């Protein structure tokens with residue numbers, strides 16, 4: 001299998017967004033009003049050339065992500081705390097074509113969650129089957145979804161993902177359940193909540209190596225090791241529990257962790 005990393009642009013977030021501190025509303029205020037920002041961070045999309053078809057994990061940021069959005073009412077505060085840098089050519093569709101791959105050949109698009117730097121390229125894949133966790137979908141749709149900071153008004157009308165639940169009868173390592181994507185049973189989806197309620201990660205097993213596409217479960221390997229939750233997720237303690245499970249998974253087998261759209265350095269655990 002061949003794996004490609006596509007950088008669809010960059011993002012700069014407040015330092016308290018990357019490393020959260022404080023409790024409850026105070027934590028959120030620290031994140032939104034912090035005057036210090038991180039360096040520019042890459043926003044990754046991952047592409048797997050699998051024998052059963054092309055698999056894309058997350059879809060990156062759209063070229064107009066900095067456009068002012070006035071609903072929900074607190075959106076300008078979030079936009080102040082996260083600034084994007086990208087061009088139309090950097091969107092995932094054009095970059096796939098540059099690799100000699102056609103977006104219309106993509107079989108599955110797995111979305112780790114539905115934040116806008118992950119669902120910004122849906123429109124490039126009208127033929128694919130999208131895969132989202134049931135919990136993430138429940139949190140992201142409708143007016144409730146917008147109040148949960150999901151920009152669902154930007155989704156294409158035809159966006160109707162296949163929803164997965166995790167089969168808790170067959171745990172995958174420390175993860176309480178999983179969903180198997182491929183017939184070869186080499187790609188699984190596992191629940192990794194915290195950064196968002198329905199966040200999932202993707203594991204790929206080849207020979208004796210496991211690769212984990214962990215989305216925003218942690219922004220960097222260092223934060224993962226420190227079990228340090230970000231400042232934006234709805235469930236910091238749940239995110240730390242997810243960190244412990246990822247670390248336990250990584251120590252039980254040779255694992256390479258690949259970062260999500262706000263990626264830090266790639267790191268072997």
Ligand SMILES: [Zn+2]
Pocket residue numbers: 113115195216
């Ligand atoms: Zn996110």
